[in-house]
Amino acid sequence: MSGSPNSASEAAPAPASPAAAVEPSAEPLNVLIVGVGGQGVIMVSKVLALLAQAQGFQVKQSEVHGMAKRGGAVFSHVRFGRQVWSPTIPKGEADILIALEWAEGLRWLPYLKPETGIFICDTKRIVPPFACLNRRPGAPLRYSRETPADVISQVGEGYAIDATQMAEELGNERAANVVLLGALSTALRFPAADWEQTVAKFVPKKTVSVNLDAFRRGRAWIEEARVVTPAVESRAAEAPAPADPAYRVRLDIVAAWCKSCDICVKICPERCLRLNAERIAELAEPEKCTGCRLCEWLCPDFAIRVHLEDISAMAADAASEGAPR
Amino acid sequence: MSIDTAAAFDVTDYLRKQMMPHFLCPGCGHGMALRALLWAIHDLEIDKDALAVVSGIGCAGRLSAYIDANTFHVTHGRPIAYATGLALARPDLHVVVITGDGDCLAIGGNHLIHACRRNLKLTCLMLNNEVYGMTGGQVSPTTSQSRLTTTTPLGNAEPHFDACALATAAGAGFVGREVTRHVPKLKELIKAGLRHEGFAFIEILSDCTEIFGRKNEMGSSPEMMMRQKSELRPSAYRDTVDTPFRANDLPTGILARNDRPEYGAAYRSAAAAARNGAR
Incomplete structure (x- = not known):
């Protein structure tokens, strides 16, 4: 060159x-x-x-x-x-x-x-x-x-x-x-x-x-x-340092209202739901759930409720409860 | 800061829990439509006491029974007629009509067109599942051609009604259509309808999984619901050549909107003028 x-x-x-x-x-x-x-x-x-x-x-x-x-x-x-x-x-x-x-x-x-x-x-x-x-x-x-x-x-x-x-x-x-x-x-x-x-x-x-x-x-x-x-x-x-998700997802499923239609299981983008032995919806793989709420929205029986729990707030609560009075 | 704006809405706050679980079949789209309505009510911060839901006869008609508000379960085909009286007498209420395709277009067809013409402030949700589900699956005015029902065992030969075109032609101030698959979109449409000053007609394409779906071998409830997305979309977005779920490809969203004078206000001002003139 x-x-x-x-x-x-x-x-x-x-x-x-x-x-x-x-x-x-x-x-x-x-x-x-x-x-x-x-x-x-x-x-x-x-x-x-x-x-x-x-x-x-x-x-x-x-x-x-x-x-x-x-x-x-x-x-x-x-x-x-x-x-x-x-x-x-x-x-x-x-x-x-x-x-x-x-x-x-x-x-x-x-x-x-x-x-x-x-x-x-x-x-x-x-x-x-x-x-x-x-x-x-x-x-x-x-x-x-x-x-x-x-x-x-x-x-x-x-x-x-x-x-x-x-x-x-x-x-x-x-x-x-x-x-x-x-x-x-x-x-x-x-x-x-x-x-x-x-x-x-x-x-x-x-x-x-x-x-x-x-x-x-x-x-x-x-x-x-x-x-x-x-x-x-x-x-x-x-640039923010990579952090663990500060939220945890919890699904409340009312078994008495679920009619086993299978919609939530098939609609879930993460494939983390299934029907159990009684054919009631359950969260089989909670760690995969992102809390997108599709199952909640599309459950025709109102049986699913998605909660996103703020882990940091929970930790703070636990700390204050545990504190000596 | 919450990352989740949907968290505030808990549908059970708006349900009569003692009536649950509801009577609808597994996978019935009406449940999603009901959620969308309640969500819209929640978003608009409409007080339950300021909400009146009037419904006719049929699967859709039964929905009012599950709503924790002022509800009326009235005669077949007449919910719009009852709601008209209610809205005229109590303009402070948000009056919502829940009706089915048969209830609204066959038995109550006349009430619908005149409500559209009159343009009284009402929100009419027509849950279209193409069939008379509650009475055993007879053909309805919206059943697509060639579909099987108990009264059309060789396939429906009649053309079906396009309810939105009918409502638009009759002069409704707000006409929209959405599928139950898109609950948040449906909620937004219902919100727009509730805000509209005049007669709002919203057609909700729902699935009858047990009667209509089974008869026509349309697959399980999730499969039927997925079809709404894969096969039923606005014609502008059609990029596949598959046979649509319904016999036509129906546009969704807000289809017509005009600001014709609202009948209730016009009626009240005319009445006031008459009263003042008499004095």
Whole structure:
């Protein structure tokens, strides 16, 4: 490989541009943009691609789309340089990884160049349905537990930025992608004015000013963060520790009212009910019960009542009862 | 903080416990419909003393007996007529009519259309199980074509009534339909009906498991109930080509809504004007 694309050292000293700014040399520069459908991943990549093209580079962009309305994982590869052959970035070859969502950022980390790659990630958490497979009340989410500090220590240069919060403060949460675009802009040697012009071209007319503010905000944040040590803001840092469910489920079944219709047994999503020898409904596997109440709602005989008991409150009661008078 | 908003509702608070267990067959959908009604009453914080339930004859008609409120079990087909008198005399009450498909559309068909036309504030729940279950499983006005009943041993040849279309055409202010399988959705529909100022007609598609289901070999009660979800859904959401449970695919949800003047209020203001004029 013909050296690092981090050509700051070879290029003429340019104090105006940030120290870490990278630009394509013989090899194309690889930027990977990832996020969740609807966040504006494609928009970020289009701005970048258009800008790179306007600067005279050959650009190839490859994306997954159609997930926008479905909250699915979206990624976009942007490669530009004097000559680009393949439209996709191989693993471990991305110079810059921009993530609009925290877990998506972690998912794509292996694509980042070890040592020299720049990782810019929004700390926004969008918890996908498959992280909530345990339906018991209070069950821990299976969302990534890594804190920004953990991650940033592993990458060459990393920034965990609460872009969504910044955009919200500017009045439009949806401009979070442009905050990240601002952050990205500091890592490349394109003039800020060109960036702003391209952004303005892409966003709806009504939101031009908020988006330009968002862009400047992201740019300023990174420049500040570079002076200080990689600043880590954090909602992600406050990721709750996995806890045991604080609730216990109890089913009261009135045997005299049950008519053995079998509806509760068949409707239970956890399959934890059965008819006993007398053909009366009973909770066979209490530990599986999530307390969803389907059996209670669909019992035509009003024989089932679901109680969710707060274990912590019970423990407190027991403690106070047991206390010496 | 409670994670469970449904916890506050205990159906037994609204039942006459000395009457339980109820007389309905195992798996009968009417029990779920009754729960949805009581849940709606609970959600709207309607006082039991401010609730009057009027019901006719039939399996559905018997439901009023289990409700711990003011209840009237009246003559066949006439619950709407009784309820009309009650609602006019006591506008402070929430008057709910529980009726069956035969009770409402055959014997009481005339009362239904005129109640729709008049638009008096009443909530009418028609529990449609496609059959006269209590009297041995005779064909009813809503029995789907080709279905077997004791009086149609070769399959029903008559087309069935679409009760919601009838009520809409007759001018009901609020018309809705839901299946018993979706109890929380049904509850929300009943709530909307109870809030409506005018005549609210709600058709509840229920299952007669012992009489109708057995005769037509529709499987066990859970299987019949599952069919409501797999086969009976709004036409907009139909993505399978299977034969629907009912002969047609019926839309559910709120089907018609208008704000025609409510009859009771109009009647009272006319009466007041007449009284003042006489003085």
